[in-house]
Amino acid sequence: MTVDPELHDRLSRLRDAHQPDRERIRARFEAGLAADVDPASARRRVGRSWGGAPARVAAALLVVGLAATGVVVSNRDRPAIVDAGGASDPAGVAPPYVPPTTPAPATTVPAAGLPPGTAVATTSPAGPGPAASDPITAPGAAGDPAAPAGSAATTTAGSGPASSPPPSTAMPAGAELCRHKDIADLGRLHLVNDLWGSDRATSGNQCVSVSGGPPAADGSVAWSTRWSWAGAPGQPKSFSNVYLGWDWGWKEADSGLPRNMADRPGIRSRWDFTVTAETPGRMEVAYDLWFHDRPDPAGDTLPVSEVRIILYRTPMDLPAGGRQGTVTVEGGTWDVYRFGTDWDVVTFYRTAPTTSADLDLGRFLHEAARYTRLPWLTSVHAGVGVNDGAGQVDTTRFSLTLS
């Protein structure tokens, strides 16, 4: 049959005249997901598999994750890595994944047995068995050549928090910290309620609380954050996190950081959490590691690079550019992105979200070193970045071990 060439030409061109509104499509798609988590529509999903093993773990934990977009940048006081017009320009609509939700009791107790090799230590107050005993920082023993003169202590040791009573009683379990930069001590770790981007919100707040009291004997901590943010959905508002080391300044002298990456420090972390979304929004649960050219950066010293490892995120637009590829690290596949602003940011997005991780973070750094310089590791953060929506993340167990 003959085709009218002029019509063909005009229709082909017309087709491309429509620029889909990706935001709108995403929002509607996510609203569909939201409808799916409501019990009335749950029947439809019976028998449906909603994702991989991590997703199933999540299901067991009452996870309701929803919407999202925009890159949640995970730290404060710095120029947003992405702004509306810049690198963040959402080109790829978020890989829409669906956090499974079988409403289940929200009680989540990490499994009794940890995988072999888990860094969680059985703290012997007496002194460190290498690597195993100080959940935060392994004994400086065999050598922390990395220990910079200026940093009062690359924690050498057994006298670490594990062996001394954690000063965390400052904050009663359950009490909420709601102001910007409110901090709770959790042994060597600190829990900070960081609202670094909240001035972009039209309304909202975020609070953190230590849910499990002082650090457990093995040095692991439990904490919660809940938020409600509206406005500027493409912009991060807050990053509540536990961290070790530098956080635009130093809080503790004995954090065990910095470490010279040339010495290949071991960094392991175990993290179990649940996500509860009340209002669809964009959030992510991530590690955030920072690197400086010098071991003793001040509060205003720009970092050289930042490595982010995103375990869980609501569907978000990934940045238009910067995709380096997909890698398999520590049993998961990760999309790797790289941006540069005032410093390099290398981000690993887990292609399938997880709410339970036991990772050798060093392996990510090894990978990240292909894209940026990693001189001195000055901090490790682990927290929840939020753009908008309302919800809660409960970390039932978190530990971090340097060795």
Next chain:
Amino acid sequence: MSAAGGGQDRFEDFYNRHLDELARLAWLVLGDGADADDVAADALMAAWRQWDRVCASDRPLAYVRRMVVNIAISRIRTRTRDRRRFLALVPWAAVDQVVDADTTAADQDLRAALLALPPRRRACLVLRYAFDLPEQEVADLLQIAVGTVKSQTAKAAAQLRRDLDQIEVALGEVRPRPPHPGGAGRRPASRAPVTVHRSGRLRARPEVTP
């Protein structure tokens, strides 16, 4: 990664890869930009709900295209029912005419003419002409015979030709027109796209982040 996780990866990939095309298909079948994006989202949602079945088909994309067309056509029917009570004008006038700042007047005419076609006939034409699908595929997609695809497409093309001329006459006084074929007169792209109602009211479309 588990098989299910792989399925999810595949869906993500599918979503990213075909979103634009599916939204454009919806747009041409449906005729309204905003609605079209909703149709694409709904089709993707439906695809995700039965992703294993979509994957099991020979051509996942064809499967989801069909969803788009079906959803779009059923939406047209609903919309037509809703509007018939209020508008009894020529068919293409019953639908808001979308004026995008960066589409040409000729394109706008083309859209108006497309809107005058019965939905399934329009779908035939769009799939054949704008998406270059083979007749057999269009037949599979619309669940009609190949012969029907041929005849419907031919009729649609003829009607489109005819209506394009009528529209020119109808709109001649309303706005300056470029010479017919090719009319490349680009409108200034500085304004936000607006929807022009036949009543003359202007309605700003939702801001789209660049």
